[in-house]
Amino acid sequence: MDVVREACARIRGDHPAHAGGFTLMEMLVVVLIIGILVGTVSARLQPRNRDLLRVEAGRLAQLMELAAQEAQITGTAIAWTSDGHRYRFWRQGRDQAWSEIRDDDLLRARTLSDGIVISQLRNEAGRTQPDLRLEFPSDGLMAAFSMDLALGSDGYGIAASPIGDLRIAPRQGEARDDMAAR
Known part of the structure; x- marks a missing residue:
């Protein structure tokens, strides 16, 4: 009580x-x-480094595929350049001069997420290219290449075959179970 x-x-x-x-x-x-x-x-x-890299590599691969398709459809070559931290797409004019694409929301200039870096670009022969530059010709014959994106100790690669297939995968030496096509 x-x-x-x-x-x-x-x-x-x-x-x-x-x-x-x-x-x-x-x-x-x-x-x-x-x-x-x-x-x-x-x-x-919070996403892990590997997850951030997979998303960024997937986005970049899709944008490159879009650039290659647009080059074929419009009959105008498109180029991709990077300084390692950001990248841009360029369109070749009738006077053969290149101008940055600013009128397309998808192919606009982009900055990679904090800490992510495009560490190297290799041509079809496997040699590292000093300039981070790719061209997507209007005839659709894209050169094979591969590039690495890194964030800390994690890495993802983007590879293109001569027929235009783009793939992303964990960097060499990492698990292959989450290999993803496009």
Whole structure:
């Protein structure tokens, strides 16, 4: 019966002040528990380096495929260039001069996600090219190439065959189970 009276007194506010609220220690414990839960959940929701690379490599491969198709459809050569941290697409004019594509939302200039770098570009003979530049001719005959994207110790590659197939895959030495076509 005393428990019921005490509960009623607490509800009415008649109980002594020290029994009516939480102590500072109780509040700190609750805040600490909430902080641990938020940290755990956010750590699980953040994408891993490999996932970020796969998305970026997939996007770049699709944009290159689009550039190759647009070059064939329009009869105008398109080029791709990069400084390692960002990339741009260029269109060849009738005067053979190249101008940056700015009127196309898909083939616009892009910056890679923080930390991602295009580390090298190799031509069909496997030699590293000093310039990060590819051309997609209007006749559809694209040269085979491969390039590496890196983020920390993780890496993904993009490879193109002479017939225009673009593939992404984990960099050499990494697991092959999540190899993805286009």
